Amino acid sequence: DAGVIQSPRHEVTxxxxxxxxxxxxxxxxxxxxxxxxxxxxxxxxxxxxxxxVPIDDSGMPEDRFSAKMPNASFSxxxxxxxxxxxxxxxxxxxxxxxxxxxxxxHFGDGTRLSIL
Amino acid sequence: xxxVTQMEGPVxxxxxxxxxxxxxxxxxxYPSLFWYVQYPGEGLQLLLKATKADDKGSNKGFEATYRxxxxxxxxxxxxxxxxxxxxxxxxxxxxxxLSFGAGTTVTVRA
Numbered sequence: 001d002a003g004v005i006q007s008p009r010h011e012v013t014x015x016x017x018x019x020x021x022x023x024x025x026x027x028x029x030x031x032x033x034x035x036x037x038x039x040x041x042x043x044x045x046x047x048x049x050x051x052x053v054p055i056d057d058s059g060m061p062e063d064r065f066s067a068k069m070p071n072a073s074f075s076x077x078x079x080x081x082x083x084x085x086x087x088x089x090x091x092x093x094x095x096x097x098x099x100x101x102x103x104x105x106h107f108g109d110g111t112r113l114s115i116l
Numbered sequence: 117x118x119x120v121t122q123m124e125g126p127v128x129x130x131x132x133x134x135x136x137x138x139x140x141x142x143x144x145x146y147p148s149l150f151w152y153v154q155y156p157g158e159g160l161q162l163l164l165k166a167t168k169a170d171d172k173g174s175n176k177g178f179e180a181t182y183r184x185x186x187x188x189x190x191x192x193x194x195x196x197x198x199x200x201x202x203x204x205x206x207x208x209x210x211x212x213x214l215s216f217g218a219g220t221t222v223t224v225r226a
Contacts, residue, residue, distance in 0.1 A: 004159075031212065043160075043205070043216045055212070091159055099212045101148045102167040107159035 004108035006092050012114045018080040021111045025094030033093040034077050082115045118143045122206045122217035129196055129224050137191040137220045139206035149182050149189040150207040196224045
């Protein structure tokens with residue numbers, strides 16, 4: 001079975017450029033999550049979608065970050081303009097009935113982002 | 117609020133040694149508890165879970181028991197292999213929110 005698929009796996013770009021990260025959740029999952037992982041702050045939830053609708057975006061750092069989920073099988077996380085402090089590994093995760101505590105989240109392999 | 121505290125690493129062991137990673141939590145309501153494992157360059161993989169008090173989760177020789185009285189969910193494996201070298205995360209889930217511990221790096225030497 002295909003897991004959560006993220007692209008690209010690695011992205012290196014210069015400060016000020018627009019960055020778009022992509023995610024395909026597991027088929028049938030109706031909840032999608034974007035996380036950021038850094039050494040200093042660990043894993044942080046950026047945004048949570050349920051049935052393609054953003055439910056909690058309180059973790060989005062600032063207006064430079066935006067996320068969309070146009071359909072059940074695709075989501076994007078965009079950073080514009082990018083800054084060096086955005087360098088991190090970004091993970092997408094999906095789950096069934098994400099608001100139920102007993103449902104685990106399944107993670108993709110992440111996008112390692114480096115902003116020069 | 118919800119929080120997870122796990123033992124700091126790194127932990128270095130010899131093959132076939134016994135592994136314990138301590139995890140304690142603070143939570144409101146009735147959370148589920150999880151252990152995730154992250155191998156180098158990969159995402160987090162669900163290792164095991166427990167959804168209510170006294171449940172024992174197990175997978176690949178790893179076990180953890182949901183202890184409500186001590187608010188703990190310690191991970192154990194009786195005989196580790198080199199392939200178990202990874203970062204292990206304890207996590208608590210209430211509603212949709214996963215709260216992670218800081219992660220424990222485990223290195224197993226041949």
